[in-house]
Amino acid sequence: MSTSAMKFQDRVRNITRKAKAMEGGYHPRVRKDGLIEMQPDRPALRKRLPLKFLLALVASVIGYKTFLLIKIGEAGYNARIAALGDGETINQIGATIMKIDPLTRLLSDFIAPFFG
Helix, strand or coil, rough: HHHHHHHHHHHHHHHHHHHHHHHCEEEECCCCCCCCEEEEEECCCHHHHHHHHHHHHHHHHHHHHHHHHHHCHHHHHHHHHHHHCCCCCHHHHHHHHHHHHHHHHHHHHHHHHCCC
């Protein structure tokens, strides 16, 4: 494909992306040079928060729980979670999140032999 055709495709892609962004509404903005530009309105939080980020966050929490379970051991881990659950509301929420779930147990049983 020639250079001019690739530049044209890039321009078409940018125009399409900007038009799609403005489907949810837009507002005028005056640039420093006096030109009036239309800016897309900010999308709702659920549209701004990508699914990949949420999946990475969940995977990170499960990985952290698995690592702690392997290093501390199940008895020590459960004792620390019980102590965390006796605290304030935010500590109780953390204890609920950090409880051993079936996936964490499965991963720790699978990975523990590699840590020795």
